[in-house]
Every structure is written in C-alpha cells, then in structure tokens.
Amino acid sequence: MVSEIRLFATAQYAAQIQFYQELLASRGVTVEWVEIEQLNARFLRQHPELALCLDQDGLWLSAEGMKMQPDWRGEISRLKRASLKSELLARACQLAEKPKLIDATAGLGHDSLLMAHLGAEVILVERHPILVTLLEAAKAQATLDPFLADTAERISLVYADSQDYLEQRVREQQEVDVVYLDPMFPQRDQNSNKKQALVKKQMQLLHLLLADDGQMDLGEQLLAPARQIAKRVVVKRPRLAVHLDDVTPDHQWLGDACRFDAYFK
Structure with missing residues (x-):
C-alpha cells in the first residue's frame, strides 16, 4: 500500500493542497507537495513516477506520462x-x-x-x-x-x-x-497477439496504484x-x-x- 506520494501543482492551489494533505494523512498517506510552474504533458513525461496532480480539472493520478481520474x-x-x-x-x-x-x-x-x-x-x-x-x-x-x-x-x-x-x-x-x-483481472500478456489490446491507459494506472507487492486482489x-x-x-x-x-x-x-x-x- 502506498504510504507516501508526491503531489504536483502550482502555487495557486495551495489551499486545496493543504486539504488533501490533511485528508490523506488521516488515511495513512504522507503527501509531499512539489510546487511547479506548469503542469503539462512534457512535465509528466519528465516525471514518470506515480504521483498526484492538481489543476483546474481537479485531482488526478499520474505515472509514465499518463493522467487518470474518475472522470464522471x-x-x-x-x-x-x-x-x-x-x-x-x-x-x-x-x-x-x-x-x-x-x-x-x-x-x-x-x-x-x-x-x-x-x-x-x-x-x-x-x-x-x-x-x-x-x-x-x-x-x-x-x-x-x-x-x-x-x-x-x-x-x-x-x-x-x-x-x-x-x-x-x-x-x-x-x-x-x-x-x-x-x-481486477490480470492484464493480458503484453507480448501476445496485438489484437489482445493492452488495458486502457486509465486501467494501467489503476493497476499500478492497486498492485500490492506484485499481487493483484x-x-x-x-x-x-x-x-x-x-x-x-x-x-x-x-x-x-x-x-x-x-x-x-x-x-x-x-x-x-x-x-x-x-x-x-
């Protein structure tokens, strides 16, 4: 289980960041705010680790150049x-x-x-x-x-x-x-027939987040x-x-x- 995670956001979201830091701390997760100048695709590619992001569209999870949120x-x-x-x-x-x-x-x-x-x-x-x-x-x-x-x-x-x-x-x-x-269902073998498409990008991030010592629930x-x-x-x-x-x-x-x-x- 993730016990600490970075949060990428600009200074304008300081109040919301404090809210999420306190909320996640109450749930056992330490959030380190990394203040950035701009959150864009280039920044995400340069920071591929699993992290949170906060912008005008709300709270996101990011990894490997991708972003994911429950987009209701x-x-x-x-x-x-x-x-x-x-x-x-x-x-x-x-x-x-x-x-x-x-x-x-x-x-x-x-x-x-x-x-x-x-x-x-x-x-x-x-x-x-x-x-x-x-x-x-x-x-x-x-x-x-x-x-x-x-x-x-x-x-x-x-x-x-x-x-x-x-x-x-x-x-x-x-x-x-x-x-x-x-x-959750195990991802298909990524070396198998290309017709067996990879899990959608959002689900890839969900797998990364929920994987527990390599074992999926x-x-x-x-x-x-x-x-x-x-x-x-x-x-x-x-x-x-x-x-x-x-x-x-x-x-x-x-x-x-x-x-x-x-x-x-």
Missing part, C-alpha cells in the same frame, strides 16, 4: 444513451426495481454512476486511501453538475476494506438487494459474504474468463467483450 463528467454521453433495456448491467442487476446495491469493487466508479443514474441506491466501497480520495473528488464535482447532481446523491462512498465491510454486514444481518463485483474472497447478504450477486467478467472463485453462476448475460454472472439467494 466524461461519462455523461454514455448516461444519456443508457436505458434499462439497452444495458446488460441494468438487466443483470434488475435496476428497474431501483435496488439498494453495494458496489464492493469501486474502481473508477463508472459502473456505479451508471447504476445510480438508472435508479439504484449505491454504496460504493473502496479500501485504497488514494483511490477513495479521487472518488470523493469526482463525486464532489458531480454534485455541482446539473445533469449529474441527482445521480451523485444516490451514491454513498465508504472507505473500508470490502471483505471486512461485507462480513460486518453478515454479522449484523444487514441485507441488501444486490452486491456488484467487478474485481482478484476478489475471490468477496463472493461468499456477498451471497450471504444479497438477493443476487452480479459479477462482471471478461467474456471468456473463468468463474469467480470457480463457482458456477445461476445465470449469465453475455456481451461482446464481457459477461455478467449472477448468483441468486
């Missing part, structure tokens, strides 16, 4: 096209019934944003201190956007380990309609507690991937690149 505003066009009938995710999670839903593998929060837009009340759980801070920044921006504000209000962020969170709900017998799991330990508290558990997988924890689902919805496996209570 960038999802607006997708949300405008989405409907309960057109989205496999909506059918798998029965979003027409406006379920209470736990997304236990937050990622960038884009699927949670879609599910909330289509009517779900979403609890978004994330254990990584930097990623949850990025998600909080994305939600704060979304609440100021006229199109996203109502959707953002249906999303609650919880800073916790997902396994601990689910097991606590099991002990307290706190049931929920749906638990949604989209665990693949989410197998989440399925059992999720099944104890949810009427249905929905797992997003690459179309040809093995079943999560080698447990055969009760039903599947197949898309071109991915599928949704469902386990019913």
Whole structure:
C-alpha cells in the first residue's frame, strides 16, 4: 500500500493542497507537495513516477506520462444513451426495481454512476486511501453538475476494506438487494497477439496504484459474504474468463467483450 506520494501543482492551489494533505494523512498517506510552474504533458513525461496532480480539472493520478481520474463528467454521453433495456448491467442487476446495491469493487466508479443514474441506491466501497480520495473528488464535482447532481446523491462512498465491510454486514444481518463485483483481472500478456489490446491507459494506472507487492486482489474472497447478504450477486467478467472463485453462476448475460454472472439467494 502506498504510504507516501508526491503531489504536483502550482502555487495557486495551495489551499486545496493543504486539504488533501490533511485528508490523506488521516488515511495513512504522507503527501509531499512539489510546487511547479506548469503542469503539462512534457512535465509528466519528465516525471514518470506515480504521483498526484492538481489543476483546474481537479485531482488526478499520474505515472509514465499518463493522467487518470474518475472522470464522471466524461461519462455523461454514455448516461444519456443508457436505458434499462439497452444495458446488460441494468438487466443483470434488475435496476428497474431501483435496488439498494453495494458496489464492493469501486474502481473508477463508472459502473456505479451508471447504476445510480438508472435508479439504484449505491454504496460504493473502496479500501485504497488514494483511490477513495479521487472518488470523493469526482463525486464532489458531480454534485455541482446539473445533469449529474441527482445521480451523485444516490451514491454513498465508504472507505473500508470490502471483505471486512461485507462480513460486518453478515454479522449484523444487514441485507441488501444486490452486491456488484467487478474485481481486477490480470492484464493480458503484453507480448501476445496485438489484437489482445493492452488495458486502457486509465486501467494501467489503476493497476499500478492497486498492485500490492506484485499481487493483484482478484476478489475471490468477496463472493461468499456477498451471497450471504444479497438477493443476487452480479459479477462482471471478461467474456471468456473463468468463474469467480470457480463457482458456477445461476445465470449469465453475455456481451461482446464481457459477461455478467449472477448468483441468486
């Protein structure tokens, strides 16, 4: 887990930098502010280490010349096209019934944003201190956007380990309609056929951030507690991937690149 990280920003963001330094310090991460004259593509190429950036577009993660943030505003066009009938995710999670839903593998929060837009009340759980801070920044921006504000209000962020969170709900017998799991999946062999494209740039940075001593959390330990508290558990997988924890689902919805496996209570 990252315990210290640099933050690149110009002097005009001093007040926001202090806020993020204090917030991340409370989460066990020391933030060193590196004051710079200009944050641009050239600067990022010259500073390839994993770092945070702050500019007019908010808080970002950067590495290897790339930038990444949970870009909820960038999802607006997708949300405008989405409907309960057109989205496999909506059918798998029965979003027409406006379920209470736990997304236990937050990622960038884009699927949670879609599910909330289509009517779900979403609890978004994330254990990584930097990623949850990025998600909080994305939600704060979304609440100021006229199109996203109502959707953002249906999303609650919880800073916790997902396994601990689910097991606590099991002990307290706190049931929920749906638990949604989209665990990390190993990157394809970068020397394999070029048709097997590399993970998108944003996901590459997410892999860099979340990698723990080279071992990726693949989410197998989440399925059992999720099944104890949810009427249905929905797992997003690459179309040809093995079943999560080698447990055969009760039903599947197949898309071109991915599928949704469902386990019913």
